[in-house]
Amino acid sequence: MDETARNPWTRLSRRTAYRNPWITVTEDEVLTPGGRPGIYGIMSPNSVAVGCLPVDAEGQTWLVGQWRYPLDRYSWEIPEGGASKEVPPHEEALRELREETGLTAARFQELLRLDLSNAISDEGAVVFLVWDLTAGEAAPDETEDLRLRRLPVAEAIEMAHDGRITDAISVAALLRLEVLALRGQLPEGMPPVL
Structure with missing residues (x-):
């Protein structure tokens, strides 16, 4: 700055x-x-955007598919949502992960912070890399009609590169993870992703 x-x-x-x-x-x-x-x-x-990029022991991740009303089209994204500004972002991100996928994460690390549309909005986002996952039951909000997709992290990264994923938080998180992996800077204990 x-x-x-x-x-x-x-x-x-x-x-x-x-x-x-x-x-x-x-x-x-x-x-x-x-x-x-x-x-x-x-x-x-009236909230902050939070997201989780989950990675399991096999180098797989989960994407959430849903119809995005403002765009009038379907979107594949990392688990994400709006969160209370009064609660630590990691707690809200892990809650979104559980609600949307049923996954809980024993380990997490902040991946990045974003200003999402800074010409017209003061909306910010905090995204976490999460691993050491345990499966459970998803419990999405009543306003959400979600599909889950488990796939290799490398394939999700390719979807960000070729435009099949356009959600800003998801693209930024996936490309940041790719850079960390290429630089050999993944957190200790994190499974390989590329």
Whole structure:
């Protein structure tokens, strides 16, 4: 981070334009970096995005398939969801993993943090690499109609490369894992993935 950088925007006012249980939209009157008056709308989720990239002892992972309403299409993703900002992210990510896949993880490590759409939203995400897995019963939310797919990590990475996976959190997590594996930087005790 550039410690000498300063904010070139000037906020003149802020109002809540819309709010529901999931998001708040604010509209700011601003002076742009060029000094002109303008408006800036910001969508703020009332949660933080969390995700888990599970890897079992055989180098397999799980993807969750579901219809994404805003995109009006089907999406394959790592287990992920919205989480309380009041609970540590790893606890919420492990909860999402259990709910969506039935898996519990004895070991985890933070994989990455993301700003998901920083031109229009302040939504952030925290993603964990999880292993030493135990199978159990999935319990998805009533708003979720999920399919699970177990496949080699290398195949999931290829899906991120060739565009079959487009979810930003999933693509970033899979490509980060690939880089760690290629550099020989996987956590101790983690099964090989490539």
